[in-house]
Amino acid sequence: MNETILDFAIIASGFIGYFISFSLVTTSFYKNRANNYLSISLFLITSLTLLGWFGIEDTVLEFLNNPVLEYLFAVTLFTYFLIQIEHRYLKKSWYKWLYLPFIIVLIIETIVLFYHSDFDDIVFFITDNTSFFYNTFLIFWGRKLIKRSPTVSKDKKRWLLRLNFFFICALMIWLLSSIEFYIFDSEYATGFLFILLSFLSWWILYYGVFKLQLIVQKEEIHEYLTSKSTKSTQTRRKINETTSSKIITQLYELMDKEELYKNPLLSRLDLATRLETNEGYLSQIINQELNKSIIQFVNEYRIEAAKNLLHNPVFNKYSLEAIGMEVGFKSKSTFYSTFKKSLGMSPGAFRKLQKRPDS
Template sequence: MNTILLGFAILASGSIGYFISISLVTTSFYKNRANNYLSLSIFLLASLTLLGWFDIEDTVLEFLNNPVLEYLFGVTLFTYFLIQIQHKYLKKSWYKWLYLPFIGSLIIETILYLDTIFNFYNSDFVDLQFHIMDNASFVYNVFLIFWGRKLVKGSHTISEDKKRWLLRLNLFVICIIICWLLSTIEFYVFNSEYATSFLWILLSFLLWWILYYGVFRLQLVVQKDEIHEYLVSKRTNSTQTKKKINETTVSKIISQLYEVMDEEELYKNPLLSRSDLANRLETSERYLSQIINQELNKSVTQFVNEYRIEAAKNLLHNPVFNKYSVEAIGMEAGFKSKSVFYSTFKTSEGLSPGAHRKLQKQS
């Protein structure tokens, strides 16, 4: 019963993997050169998961099983890393030679597969060739994955969010390679396959993780960065905020507070704290809270969130940003999570950000 449930889970994960890989190359917003290679890597990973778990012996699919796909997986994922960090290796003439092991294994496997029809070689020779190719693919993948990790860690051309995603993906693949090694040792030494079952579970979990973190969460970061870059290129001073200063400012500290919030957009930092504001204004946290409460009749958090709500509303009203998700707009405005953005916005405006955007489109 457990084996059947595990089989269904792996089948569902493989289907998710195929769905992600197809979506990355067919959806206009996701489609780019880097995601083309990520799509192929995920497709290969899903295929290896399904072919490894389900019995494909004595079928044409056996030809696609280890180690041909393994050689291609390592180099496509390595290429994805290079494109993301915009590495100079992509322009080197020797770079294409990294695909040579895949081409060689494809030729060798074709010849060995024909042996099942014409019986050219004895079975011991065929088994030996498969063992050599399988072990060589393991070494080759380890080399590419650790090389890719070193290049990503040393890169200064990408944001911290993107670097964190690449390093986490790389680490996950390293865990899979370790599990792959343990399953091989277990099979030949103990003649059991517990580690192998765990390997398929780990591969399945990776596909679900890529769906959430690598596709959904990372894409929000990409959208947020695009919104930010557009705003920087079109930046203008806010007359509304300046008017508020002239009408309500009493003390010097409040005037300075408005000034740094307008000019430096401190509210866009989701980790902005009362201590950060106090340090920036060269005052104490207690005095800052007291003066905001006395003169503006609100807390520091309410003051900062009002700026964030106003920034979010401006983005939601602008048709230029209609293609971007509400979550990405909330991130650009300075909210640290979707739930905080939705609850704060609804408390302030009486409706959700999505409903607010829809209402503006209709008006």
């Protein structure tokens, strides 16, 4: 019974893995060069998991379960890391030689497939164990490059290091399963390895790919706005300096010039510190002169910035959540609820309204 449940779980994870791998190269939201290599990597590891878990000996699929795919996986995953950190190695002529072990093993396995000999087991043992060291080398090398990359944001670096660490854990279990198999002739660690690899598909689906893509889109939006103008896209608010206090005037200047509202962690204390006053007095003066709370004041700027982005067709390709993150909202739910409360419609409905010819 337990084995049947485990079989079902691995099959389900396999379908999820294949679904994600195809979605990465066919869906506009995810489609980019880096995700093309992640798609190949996920496809390969899903295939290795399914082929390794279910008996495929003495079938045409046995060739696929040989170490050939493991060598290709090592390079595609390493390439994914290089593209994400925009490393100069991608432009080096020697980079393509990383595919050489895959080509060599492919030739060897093809020869073994058609010309059986007494050395087949020895060849498999050597290529299988060498693939472990090749994967280990490239994964740890990739981790080192990610840590040293000066151009990657903290959020992206955190995701890449987490994905890299997951594969390090898989490598350790792979090593333990090999030791267990050759010394104790059992496969408990092997079973755990396949469960871990199956879990990878779900983890990438629910956390990794989607969250990382939001970060990438947010960075692209920010870079575009920065390149187009160093000034705020906000409409400058007319301030009546005769009736507004000095603090309110300075507050508007901070929002318009420095765009403090785009910081999702902006607090009342942060604003009070910048204005050289205390939190209580700041809340009191905003309430008295503007008849609103600090959070309402900040969110008005965020909503106005979101409206500008949603109105601009340049940003139609970006998700609503990425736009919400760019203007300073912590989460999708907060962005949606605040936007709807302010305008009486969702961000999606507002975007569709802007796309109409008569809008």
